[in-house]
Amino acid sequence: MKTQVAIIGGGPSGLLLSQLLHLSGIENVVLEKQTRDYVLSRVRAGVLEQGTQSLLREADVGARMDREGLVHSGFAITTGDDLLRIDIEGLTDGKTVMIYGQTEVTTDLYNARDNMGGHVLHETEEVALHDLETKAPYVTYKIGGEEKTLECDFVIGCDGFHGPSRQAIPKPVRAEYERVYPFGWLGVLSDTTPTDDELIYANHDRGFALCSMRSPTRSRYYIQCDAATDAANWSDAEFWDELAMRLPPQITANLQTGKSIEKSVAPLRSYVCETMRHGRLFLAGDAAHIVPPTGAKGLNLAVSDIWFLHRALDSYYKTGNETGLSNYAEKALRRVWKTERFAWWMTSLLHRFPNFPAFEKRMQNAELGALFDSKAAQTVLAENYVGLPYE
Ligand code: RFL
């Protein structure tokens, strides 16, 4: 089989790129290891930046988001019993974020790919990348036990943190930067009314907590936990009790509890791979970088990579101009590092760190104080939360 662009991974990055390339008249094939049901069962991100919303609309997959998504103009940070509202709309000249789950984004992308006759192959095994430093790279894989070869002009690695694409960049030309945090998040999804109309990020002596949502009747909550926690060891009642203790009393008073419909633990990690390009291989999304979820940036950062890549490939196929492709890694990484900084800062500000020296704890309090007291500090937070510009 032959195509112009081979895309490894059918998560949000791979599907969005596939959709945008198709609209530009560029042939592409997506190879996904899992079944569609499996991909859609992963409960992940919930907050979309303005740039993410715009690109989804440009890709013709924004209609349901615009109908069903919840526009949020602010969120709260609490520390102990104190609450600060960050007026993101007021502090950023009218910008807002959209609450719309990653599972919904992915569903919309799969439906659009189906409707347009896109090529998304599921349950592909043993995907391997070849001849990336030539003008004729190719990908081999197995499907239904049969060995296949996909010839292409470019390979795009959208296969997440554990996929094979990043490993195809030789070690000597790949630098990795990483911090693994000494805690995780235990998340619960429940069909209960959210405790507030807006998100609440809580710093508390017992650990971080987050009140989020998917709709007016579906809530998503997280509490900081030990990284080795097994979600199965937490009953719903234990989860609600622990969450209630970490929120200010006026918030806890509105906490509606109920049966969990999903419960899982996510590790927290910061990670960047430099470079994001090797010959005719380009990495995008979690294949190239991971942020801890505290700033709600993982999915949004994947989407901004796709924005750069789509424009670069479109320009290459329309005019033969390779500038966008040559600049991709540098441009994407500039935004990646700014976003890594923000996610690291939010994580450092709000979590309880085991064995934190007393000085560091005082510094965290002082940092929170500076944020509560300074509109300038709140503006920096709001600008990052709604999303930094793409160029
Ligand atoms: P994905 O979503 O991991 O998709 C990669 C796809 O590649 C496939 N794959 C392969 N395909 C073929 N061959 C192989 N050998 C393959 N190996 C892997 C995988 O099956 C998968 O379908 O990466 P992508 O598309 O770059 O999207 C990135 C986002 O999914 C990710 O950044 C966010 O979900 C991160 N994240 C969050 N981001 C936010 O913005 N806000 C959040 O609240 C948030 N919560 C989360 C998260 C990530 C979590 N993880 C990773 C466990 C919560 C969790 C629990």
Ligand code: PHB
């Ligand atoms: C979520 O709703 O899953 C969510 C929201 C905000 C975050 C992280 C996760 O910062």
